[in-house]
Amino acid sequence: MISFLWAQTESGIIGKDNQLPWNIKEEMQHFINYTKGKTVLMGRNTWESLSVKPLPNRKNILITSRKLEKSYNNLEISKNLKEILEKYKSTNEELVVIGGSQIYSTAFDYADKLVISVIKEEYQGDKYAPKWDKNDFNLTKEENYKEFTVYYYERY
Numbered sequence: 001m002i003s004f005l006w007a008q009t010e011s012g013i014i015g016k017d018n019q020l021p022w023n024i025k026e027e028m029q030h031f032i033n034y035t036k037g038k039t040v041l042m043g044r045n046t047w048e049s050l051s052v053k054p055l056p057n058r059k060n061i062l063i064t065s066r067k068l069e070k071s072y073n074n075l076e077i078s079k080n081l082k083e084i085l086e087k088y089k090s091t092n093e094e095l096v097v098i099g100g101s102q103i104y105s106t107a108f109d110y111a112d113k114l115v116i117s118v119i120k121e122e123y124q125g126d127k128y129a130p131k132w133d134k135n136d137f138n139l140t141k142e143e144n145y146k147e148f149t150v151y152y153y154e155r156y
Helices: 025-035 044-049 081-089 101-110
Strands: 002-009 013-015 039-043 059-063 075-078 095-097 113-119 137-144 148-155
Touching: 002 025, 002 081, 002 101, 025 113, 025 148, 039 044, 039 101, 044 059, 059 081, 075 081, 081 095, 081 101, 095 101
Parallel strands: 002 095, 002 113, 039 059, 039 095, 059 075
Antiparallel strands: 002 013, 113 148, 137 148
């Protein structure tokens, strides 16, 4: 199963200057709770934006064609996004795609589930959430928080 997880503003902003435009502890805790114990997949820009590398208590997969300056435990590096997606599409193990915008748009057809935090305040940014058709997904759950709402969708 392949899930996509992201936070965005109502207008679709997901990033600014390769960082999150907001600092909402409760939303970050939601991210940690959802991904803990799972496999996360990210592109190079998302990897570089992380303050902790790799993310602890998760298997990390980095899609990049460039070498890293150092090696890390609990990190798999691949140049072949499609190969990774095909592998997880046929298993019960959940692969959580966590960004960035290029990975989301390239891999979106593989998404079985979307977990989207919509930030209630508007922020400026330069990266946008992937465009997707709500007719392809069913809203299965909604969680309201003070500064954001999390929507869970599953592909029909």
